[in-house]
Amino acid sequence: MKLKKWLLATALSLSLTANLALAKTITDVKGKSVEIPDQVERVVDLWHANNQVVLLLGGADKLVGTTNIIKSNPWFNLVYPNIKNVPAINSQNSTQLEELIVAKPDVVLVSNKPAQEEVEKAGLKALLIGFQNFDGLKNTVRITADVLGDKAPAIAEDYIKELEANIALVNERLKDxxxxxxxxxxxxxxxxxxxxxxxxxxxxxxxxxxxxxxxxxxxxxxxxxxxxxxxxxxxxxxxxxxxxxxxxxxxxxxxxxxxxxxxxxxxxxxxxxxxxxxxxxxxxxxxxxxxxxxxxxxxxxxxxxxxxxxxxxxxxxxxxxxxxxxxxxxxxxxxxxxxx
The missing domain is CATH 3.40.50.1980 (Nitrogenase molybdenum iron protein domain)
Incomplete structure (x- = not known):
């Protein structure tokens, strides 16, 4: 089993090295710069909530790994039925490294430092996301959009404008x-x-x-x-x-x-x-x-x-x-x- 993991990791590492000839650098929520392929096609998102952000940004077809919570969410399934075909690569917050390696992701999105370190030990690229306020939400949306590329950054800015407009509307009506x-x-x-x-x-x-x-x-x-x-x-x-x-x-x-x-x-x-x-x-x-x-x-x-x-x-x-x-x-x- 260990030899199998090593061979998979080595093959994936060589593939990633080749892909990074054309690369972009993304800064995660803790300020860490991570170099990933310029054209990301395969994403594993291990933070339940952020799978929704990927969906919102038009990147759901790039998901090659999600979580059990998202696969069991009835509204996510209604809006994006293909989620049933995306493997769940985490169970009770424990990352399954062998399944991660098999998924061959260009990047793995995680919500905590231990998970990031665990993913990196497997030779994969990991970006830390997460938030506890609305500024953090906007930052995570932008980071996820930069990862996905294509039309995602434009959608992110449109969404952020709508979020800010709703906040402004509420503030104006409640000011007195x-x-x-x-x-x-x-x-x-x-x-x-x-x-x-x-x-x-x-x-x-x-x-x-x-x-x-x-x-x-x-x-x-x-x-x-x-x-x-x-x-x-x-x-x-x-x-x-x-x-x-x-x-x-x-x-x-x-x-x-x-x-x-x-x-x-x-x-x-x-x-x-x-x-x-x-x-x-x-x-x-x-x-x-x-x-x-x-x-x-x-x-x-x-x-x-x-x-x-x-x-x-x-x-x-x-x-x-x-x-x-x-x-x-x-x-x-x-x-x-x-x-x-």
């Missing part, structure tokens, strides 16, 4: 709303644990603030465990539940006697976060829609004219070239799977 009129929000990471929240020191905290809310746990990061007492003390005006099992969690919260005194429960302001080709709430290019959604959710009268169904349909047509039905758009906004 005083802090005391901005509801407090708890964002629960997913439906499997009602007490794992995303605080203000995260991209979730950023869009809560942009959308005219106040994160009930302003000084916390993302994926932080809190207690029942912490929730009761925070007494949020709004509760938003993200990712899987969110609809079940909303019903559980409404029926749980521990939550009955919470303002959001008393006023029926417990919501499921939208989920599309990736959950809108974290590490998603569909954050461009999340900003509008949360602003309309928290301040409906100020955003009465914003039609989120139409906006979602337009986004999917523009970036995925997919004609999303009204019914499907409504399901995305409710965090539901596609209609069978």
């Amino acid at each position: 709303v005083p802090q005391e009129k901005r509801p407090t929000v708890i964002h629960i990471s997913n439906g499997s644990n009602l007490y794992k929240i995303d605080g203000g020191r995260s991209i979730i905290g950023e869009w809560v603030k942009l959308g005219g809310g106040r994160n009930a746990f302003e000084d916390q990061a993302n994926l932080v465990e809190v207690s029942v007492e912490d929730v009761l003390k925070a007494n949020p005006d709004v509760v938003i539940v993200g990712s899987q099992n969110a609809d079940k969690a909303v019903e559980q919260i409404k029926q749980d006697p521990l939550w009955v005194s919470v303002s959001a429960v008393k006023n029926n302001r417990v919501f499921v976060n939208p989920t599309g080709t990736f959950p809108w709430d974290r590490y998603s290019a569909e954050e461009a829609l999340q900003i509008l959604w949360v602003a309309k959710l928290l301040h409906p009268t100020l955003f009465e004219d914003i039609n989120m169904v139409a906006r979602t349909q337009q986004f999917y047509k523009k970036y995925y070239d997919y004609d999303l039905s009204k019914e499907n758009a409504e399901q995305i906004l409710k965090g539901q799977d596609p209609v069978k």
Whole structure:
């Protein structure tokens, strides 16, 4: 087995050396410069969320390796059915080196330093991507576009303009709303644990603030465990539940006697976060829609004219070239799977 890996790695290294005669240098999110082929045709993306960025940038046909989470995402499968033919090359965040080598990628996109080092030990080119705020999102979109080449950089700039325009629209309409009129929000990471929240020191905290809310746990990061007492003390005006099992969690919260005194429960302001080709709430290019959604959710009268169904349909047509039905758009906004 070791000899097989060595032979594969040697052959791939020789191939990469030949390809790099025409090369380009990409700087990753940590400032590391990596030389890759000028024309990238084979990409393995080991960060779940960034596969959606590749899709948005028109580069999905270059994917020769993805993740199990993306292969099982029903909206990604609906928009890009060929994902079923792309092998999953990571399982529970453990990179499978032999499968990586067999995939013969021009570049591997990773979200953490250990994965980058592991990939490089196999003789492959690895670029670190990732973000915790909107500036980081824009940077990762641009890096991914530079990797893909072709029309991707132009699409990236178009997307970033749309993202910034949505932020500007929300900022303009909320500029005169005083802090005391901005509801407090708890964002629960997913439906499997009602007490794992995303605080203000995260991209979730950023869009809560942009959308005219106040994160009930302003000084916390993302994926932080809190207690029942912490929730009761925070007494949020709004509760938003993200990712899987969110609809079940909303019903559980409404029926749980521990939550009955919470303002959001008393006023029926417990919501499921939208989920599309990736959950809108974290590490998603569909954050461009999340900003509008949360602003309309928290301040409906100020955003009465914003039609989120139409906006979602337009986004999917523009970036995925997919004609999303009204019914499907409504399901995305409710965090539901596609209609069978």
